[in-house]
Amino acid sequence: MAVPQAKYDATEARLAQMQRPAGAGWAEAARDAALARVREMGLPHRRDEYWKFTRPDTLVQPEVPEAALFDADEPEMFGTFDRLKIVFVDGVFDAEASDDLSLEGVEIERLAEVTRTDIHWARDHYGVLEARGQAPVARPLAALNTGMAGDGVVLRVTGKVSKPINLVYHHRATTSEAVLHHLVKLEEGAALTLLENGPAAARFNNVMEVEVADGANFQHIRTQGRDHERRAATHIFGRLGQESVFKSFTMTANGVLTRNECVLEFTGDDAVAHVAGAAMGDGDFHHDDTVFVTHDAERCESRQVFKKVLRNGATGVFQGKILVKAGAQKTDGYQISQSLLLDENSDFYAKPELEIYADDVACSHGSTSGAIDEEALFYLRARGIPRETATDLLTLAFLAEAVEEIEDADLRAEIVERLEGWLTRRRG
């Protein structure tokens, strides 16, 4: 099918503006293939069904919209955790600010290096899950990323890694653009906690491909920074082997435009995948969670838990799908997306979908949107808790189900503290 003219023009304009990194033969081939996918699909357009609730214009246009810098006057995210830090400033690796890239149980490399190496395990994985994720729904910004990303981390996890790896993204220039592509491969029985935090750039395109082999365990916790004017399009592509575990949680406070896509595929039996998000926004905040989970194995469990707190005209979007293929018997699929609208000007759009071809499955989904419960508010106030504190308590309670998805108690506490901070700062 030919790409419509407007879309073709927009795609070519963007491609012409970007600089393609050079690399070894296999990387060149992977990038050629990815850019061919981009041209075949065309970059997102606001008339695309998949972008019905989120305008992609500013993610697609060649010019990066200016984003003011934000100076956080608070303790560094995950700062109290023993972790291995890998820092990117406006998408550029910062060796000085990063820790030594050696840690037992994991080989840590950078995409910029491995794509210059002729023989590397990454050649059989780079862009593979992204390409698989292009059907049945096109995700052209992810293909653009595969074609243009010059750096990122390449992790091969062979054991149970003792401390988290933390990707830290700083935003320092008002019109910077970051395109990072991470490759994570957990070998059989391996375990890794990966943390990501920060706004990354004025415009950020991030892709993470995660292979979770049989019995492996991947825990991912991400916060997207405090900068409000930044724009981000992120994709996580995960493939799960037998009895593996994949858990991903994202906290988003602020951001004029965020589109977080997560595309997961169960290929081995008895695996578990949980994807969760807590987003809070004010004013011209726009946050979109788009999730696609494919069950192609038996007895797997998937959970999607997304909560959004919206105020002063903020917008939240959830598009979540569970696809259960024929033969994926005993699938346990759960999906909930809820918004708490703190005033009448804020909007929440939800598109939950189930598509099931197996006959012995348990799948449920729910989506709600509502205001603070007045009965609960009065109960708290009648005990002496001031209205604002009571509203905050109820807001945190609303977000709790998503935050509970974080397995590690300390990391969960860190996230709760940040959520409380956000609420406190917004008090009159």
Next chain:
Amino acid sequence: MLDINNLHVDLEDEDKSILKGVDLKVGAGEVHAVMGPNGSGKSTLSYVLSGREGYEVTEGSATLEGADILDMDPEERAAAGLFLAFQYPVEIPGVGNMTFMRTALNAQRKARGEEEMSASDFLKLVREKAKTLKMDPDMLKRPINVGFSGGEKKRNEILQMAVLEPKMCILDETDSGLDVDAMKLVAEGVNALRGKDRSFLVITHYQRLLNHIVPDVVHIMANGRIIKSGGPELALEVEEQGYEDIKAEVA
């Protein structure tokens, strides 16, 4: 302690008057019971006093130790020493019972210019009070009232009362939905809190709760007014004769 004068209250959304001139004085350390048939305005009285939205005071006044409470926000009334034990305690998933009580206690202390209580002191206090109410410590960790039985919810109300140590306690049909054993436990909890500086207004439909919490004064409320007041024997009269006879008698 509590002084209610000629209180008139309308429902805000409808043009309907519920309280039509309530006069009630509860002295320090006294226990008063308000009895009345359904729709007499008993629960409205408790809600108006605690500051629930949706009611409009058209006439009259209510003061707590001389301070006009009708102009206060619900949280200010609580800090001033007013406590409403809810007829239907609200379930709040996601907010832990302990967090809730500690936030409430410290908010009240802060509002009164007092020092906040430390986490460890608070824990000690709550555990001790919970024990006397025979509450499972597990209930303290659970979200507020979530998964509690009817009796557990009411005991949780009394626990909050014991922790917050209010001056004026209003019990809104605390006996509703309780079996005899649960009612006894709740009554014991209340009786333990009786003292010369603490007053109670016990709102109830039936006399049976008053066997356990013996009042100093009983008021009969009907059609938005207090139509008769007397000693504890008045409650027995209601039990025997029903409200209709008393209404006829005063009419």
